[in-house]
Amino acid sequence: MTEYTQPRLMQGNEACVEGALAAGLNFFAGYPITPSTEIAESLAGRLPKAGGVFMQMEDEIASISAVIGASLTGAKAMTATSGPGFSLMQEGLGYGVMAEVPCVLVNVQRLGPSTGIATAPAQGDVMQSRWGTHGDHPVIVITPSSVAEVYTLTVQAFNLAERYRTPVILLMDEVVAHMRESVVLPEPGQLQIVNRPRPETPPGVYNPAEHAGRPVRPMACFGDGYRVHVTGLAHDATGFATSRPEVVNVEMTRLNEKIPATAGEIIPPEKICCDDADIVLTAFGGTARAAMRAMRLARRDGLKVGLLRPVVLWPVPERAIAGLAAAGKRFLVVEMNFGQYGREIERVAAGRAAVYGLYRVSGELITPAEILGRIREVA
Amino acid sequence: MLPEIEGFFRTDKLPHMWCPGCGNGIVLHGLVKAIAELGLDKNKVTIVSGIGCSARAAAYLDFDTVHTTHGRALAFATGIKLARPELNVFVLMGDGDCSAIGGNHLIHAARRNIDLTALVFNNSIYGMTGGQASPMTPSGKRATTAPTGTLERSFDLCELARAAGATMVGRATAFHTRLLTGLLVKGHRNKGFSLVEVITQCPTAYGRRNKMGQPADMLRWQKEHAVDIKAARNMDSGQLQDKIIIGELHRSTAPELTTRYRQLIQELREGGGFLD
Numbered sequence: 001m002t003e004y005t006q007p008r009l010m011q012g013n014e015a016c017v018e019g020a021l022a023a024g025l026n027f028f029a030g031y032p033i034t035p036s037t038e039i040a041e042s043l044a045g046r047l048p049k050a051g052g053v054f055m056q057m058e059d060e061i062a063s064i065s066a067v068i069g070a071s072l073t074g075a076k077a078m079t080a081t082s083g084p085g086f087s088l089m090q091e092g093l094g095y096g097v098m099a100e101v102p103c104v105l106v107n108v109q110r111l112g113p114s115t116g117i118a119t120a121p122a123q124g125d126v127m128q129s130r131w132g133t134h135g136d137h138p139v140i141v142i143t144p145s146s147v148a149e150v151y152t153l154t155v156q157a158f159n160l161a162e163r164y165r166t167p168v169i170l171l172m173d174e175v176v177a178h179m180r181e182s183v184v185l186p187e188p189g190q191l192q193i194v195n196r197p198r199p200e201t202p203p204g205v206y207n208p209a210e211h212a213g214r215p216v217r218p219m220a221c222f223g224d225g226y227r228v229h230v231t232g233l234a235h236d237a238t239g240f241a242t243s244r245p246e247v248v249n250v251e252m253t254r255l256n257e258k259i260p261a262t263a264g265e266i267i268p269p270e271k272i273c274c275d276d277a278d279i280v281l282t283a284f285g286g287t288a289r290a291a292m293r294a295m296r297l298a299r300r301d302g303l304k305v306g307l308l309r310p311v312v313l314w315p316v317p318e319r320a321i322a323g324l325a326a327a328g329k330r331f332l333v334v335e336m337n338f339g340q341y342g343r344e345i346e347r348v349a350a351g352r353a354a355v356y357g358l359y360r361v362s363g364e365l366i367t368p369a370e371i372l373g374r375i376r377e378v379a
Numbered sequence: 380m381l382p383e384i385e386g387f388f389r390t391d392k393l394p395h396m397w398c399p400g401c402g403n404g405i406v407l408h409g410l411v412k413a414i415a416e417l418g419l420d421k422n423k424v425t426i427v428s429g430i431g432c433s434a435r436a437a438a439y440l441d442f443d444t445v446h447t448t449h450g451r452a453l454a455f456a457t458g459i460k461l462a463r464p465e466l467n468v469f470v471l472m473g474d475g476d477c478s479a480i481g482g483n484h485l486i487h488a489a490r491r492n493i494d495l496t497a498l499v500f501n502n503s504i505y506g507m508t509g510g511q512a513s514p515m516t517p518s519g520k521r522a523t524t525a526p527t528g529t530l531e532r533s534f535d536l537c538e539l540a541r542a543a544g545a546t547m548v549g550r551a552t553a554f555h556t557r558l559l560t561g562l563l564v565k566g567h568r569n570k571g572f573s574l575v576e577v578i579t580q581c582p583t584a585y586g587r588r589n590k591m592g593q594p595a596d597m598l599r600w601q602k603e604h605a606v607d608i609k610a611a612r613n614m615d616s617g618q619l620q621d622k623i624i625i626g627e628l629h630r631s632t633a634p635e636l637t638t639r640y641r642q643l644i645q646e647l648r649e650g651g652g653f654l655d
């Protein structure tokens with residue numbers, strides 16, 4: 001039994017497992033890959049004990065496919081992978097988006113492209129998580145910075161997936177996944193658990209066309225008597241394929257708008273000491289920890305530095321960024337890539353504020369001292 | 380449509396999108412007759428299909444149906460069956476779908492002996508994309524991507540499935556519909572992974588290019604080239620050259636995955652928390 005209330009030393013990947021189980025996970029399929037493997041290994045033992053299913057599939061394409069299949073029957077399903085596997089999952093991810101199948105995809109980023117460095121931290125999948133699958137599509141990507149937050153955000157990932165009927169990506173990095181911290185888990189009763197909307201009327205009476213106007217429609221699950229059809233082809237409100245432009249237009253617009261732009265604020269970005277700041281460090285995931293330290297060091301030296309830490313990466317929490325830009329703050333974006341999120345900050349700042357970057361891809365963490373140095377350069 | 384099968388179709392989705400003379404409708408008829416014969420509850424039948432002409436069958440059938448991605452039908456079906464083992468899952472694939480892009484999923488579904496009934500519509504060609512060579516295009520036959528005939532050998536999918544661990548394997552043709560239905564009934568009754576390959580005609584993308592005549596001629600070709608497995612046992616390789624062996628080709632027993640998984644859950648629950 002998991003002991004609640006007692007502080008426990010826990011790794012990020014373990015916290016992900018605890019969070020998933022607390023959210024009601026009952027199906028996992030995956031393929032081993034560093035630095036996400038602990039999630040699969042732990043669930044291999046835990047899930048069957050909880051009456052759920054763990055499957056090691058033949059590859060990541062099969063893993064995400066099995067996850068979607070399980071979710072079609074009503075299961076809460078998840079997979080976990082890293083860069084090379086995430087690339088393979090793009091096909092299934094797109095299917096999940098198009099067919100509106102809730103599931104959670106954990107990507108513990110490693111240095112890429114290709115095999116890159118398996119054990120080195122990086123944050124290079126920011127854009128892939130947004131645009132990796134083809135076609136215009138909505139996406140929710142959330143990113144934790146601490147072990148405790150891995151737990152709560154994993155629960156949130158399931159809740160958002162169920163609420164919006166869509167795959168949700170939990171984008172971790174190697175630092176957060178492998179770091180150990182002492183955490184106190186909330187008791188399961190304290191968690192709010194969201195379940196997907198289901199038909200409110202029985203089979204025969206239920207008519208999906210009646211819900212055509214709803215951004216998120218009820219989901220009839222396999223085996224429940226509704227005899228539904230699911231396809232990755234463009235389809236109408238009843239789920240059957242169509243290529244009639246007037247229907248496709250309505251459906252693709254609804255799909256792309258069902259996750260509102262304001263969803264970036266569902267879990268508000270963390271803003272620390274921004275009110276009087278001249279420079280707002282902007283960082284997420286493991287990098288935000290170094291940025292936090294750098295902010296403290298800078299403040300000690302009398303530099304007015306704040307921190308903006310987006311938790312939902314996609315949709316971009318534009319209100320918070322725009323507000324800071326309008327208030328004349330300058331941004332210093334720190335990330336373990338060559339500026340993938342920095343360009344989003346520039347886009348939202350729209351010329352109202354200077355945006356500087358500290359970007360590095362070397363397989364090493366960006367240190368507080370480095371950040372402090374860069375703050376001095378731009379201050 | 381025959382009244383005994385009409386209830387299994389979403390008749391409002393008909394007419395189908397297949398070409399005149401295509402064998403897919405005949406195969407679908409064979410499948411539905413098997414489901415009728417098995418007496419399955421319509422609400423507990425799940426159809427999983429890949430991508431291709433044949434995969435479009437899913438939308439016409441009045442069950443829970445999922446039209447997945449190219450090659451991945453068995454992987455989706457694995458998730459469905461493990462999450463909800465009481466469902467009767469039939470997986471419909473084209474020959475390219477199953478043997479090329481989905482080949483890896485096929486061998487692993489067979490190895491796991493998961494209780495799925497796979498039906499492969501083998502029209503020897505990529506139909507939906509207009510007639511490119513498939514791994515099951517017979518050697519030397521023409522395709523848009525093999526204008527002078529394929530240089531490659533073709534797969535014997537039944538042998539492949541057997542070697543990978545399928546516990547029931549059979550082959551029929553669009554001409555031998557009663558055999559097809561019988562094999563699907565046996566396939567479903569087999570508690571494990573069953574694969575039924577059905578040779579079917581694609582007059583548009585394969586027959587025309589290979590001078591096989593009208594659809595009726597292609598069906599006649601199936602009739603004349605098919606040899607029942609029992610007869611084939613008494614024939615030598617010379618006599619069997621260019622023949623298609625049909626019938627129940629393989630049967631074995633092995634533990635079935637979803638059953639084993641439910642047992643594991645049971646054991647863990649009874650045994651207490653030794654796996655913490």
Ligand SMILES: Cc1ncc(C[n+]2csc(CCOP(=O)(O)OP(=O)(O)O)c2C)c(N)n1
Binds near residue numbers: 432433474502504
């Ligand atoms: C990943 C991917 N690659 C390629 C395609 C294009 N494509 C659609 S159907 C098909 C082949 C269909 O042939 P087969 O599986 O033999 O089925 P048939 O159409 O003959 O029934 C291909 C290559 C696709 N949809 N997805």
